[in-house]
Amino acid sequence: MSLISTTITSPIGKIKITISNSKLIKIQLAAQNSPSQNDQNKLIQNVISQLQKYFTDANFFFNLPMQPKGTAFQQKVWRALQNIPCGETKTYGKLAKQLNTSPRAIGNACSKNPIPIIIPCHRVVSQNSDGGFMGKTAGKSLKIKKWLLEHEQ
């Protein structure tokens, strides 16, 4: 098992990319200072390239091998998230109705989304507020969320 991680700098801060067995398994936003050593991996460079394209053009469609570790329900939610059109936002309630579940479960799954940005959990908002992002309802995470939404609009 080869575990590779790299940190890059983006308009929204540092992004930590983690790859295992030639699959993207984790993306961490606002990462701490960590050494970017294993960036010679081919897939890592591909991920970096696609991320940079996204930051240039939000309509870019990610095409990466992902293997997010989660339950079947979570993966179903994450898959549904990727079907949200660019620039559009959906509420937890809408997604819940679409997946035939409850909004709270959706929020739970979104909070545990291991791959932000690529899995557009930032396009999911609450009905009355800006919603949460990565389990937080305020702070730097929300700033990133807002940036991403404006970027797509």
Add this chain to the structure above:
DNA sequence: TATTCTTTTGGCG
């Protein structure tokens, strides 16, 4: 198995 986390909804002042 129990606890915790997440949003939505309804009622009251």
Add this chain to the structure above:
DNA sequence: CGCCAAAAGAATA
């Protein structure tokens, strides 16, 4: 119009 409390589903230890 604004605030508070309760509910329902799922993940985690």
